[in-house]
Amino acid sequence: MSEYERWERRYDAPRYIFGEEPNAFLASCESMLPDHGTALAVADGEGRNGVWLSRKGLTVTSVDFSPTGQQKARALARNHGVNVTLIQADLHNWTASPETFDVAVDIFTQFSDPDQRQARWDNLKHALKHGGLLILAGYTPKQLDYGTGGPKVFERFYTRGLLTDVFGDFHQLVITESEVEMSEGSDHTGMSAIITLTGFKP
Secondary structure (H helix, E strand, O other): OOHHHHHHHHHOOOOOOOOOOOOHHHHHOHHHOOOOOEEEEEOOOOOHHHHHHHHOOOEEEEEEOOHHHHHHHHHHHHHHOOOEEEEEOOOOOOOOOOOOEEEEEEEOOOOOOHHHHHHHHHHHHHHEEEEEEEEEEEEOOOHHHHOOOOOOOHHHOOOHHHHHHHHOOOEEEEEEEEEEEEEOOOOOEEEEEEEEEEEEOO
């Protein structure tokens, strides 16, 4: 089964598998968001993060490769009375317009091999305006001890060193590792080892 088929099957459920509310770390960053502007949510799946950003007054572009996930994102946006621009694309092949977004959100997108990941992150940095805010979250290798989600391939986990190497030039960079109890839909539940990042593009 291909990655595309796997996600189509996962999203083809009546429930929102990661819930309808935003990722908890993203929600905790609300005070950092601009009052208005543009936001990009990558690998946004069923739309919970993109819709939340739109509810906060931002003009949102949500990118994902699953049409089934985006159907649910469209319904979620409609239920909240907001608009989100949906782009169906494989992030490994999609190029963002340069310096377009005030905010970029990359939450648990650990489906890329290292070379693909670097290209995706270069694209993400390219898409941010100077002074734009990056919000990122992912699993650390310790997540293998918990088995409550995340990649099965070791190279796809994030470490402080990796994030510092890629985003070390960002201003006000904050990287935090923690072990938290996740409760975000049926598929993000249980103790998890995560790493988070916020910073502003120079």
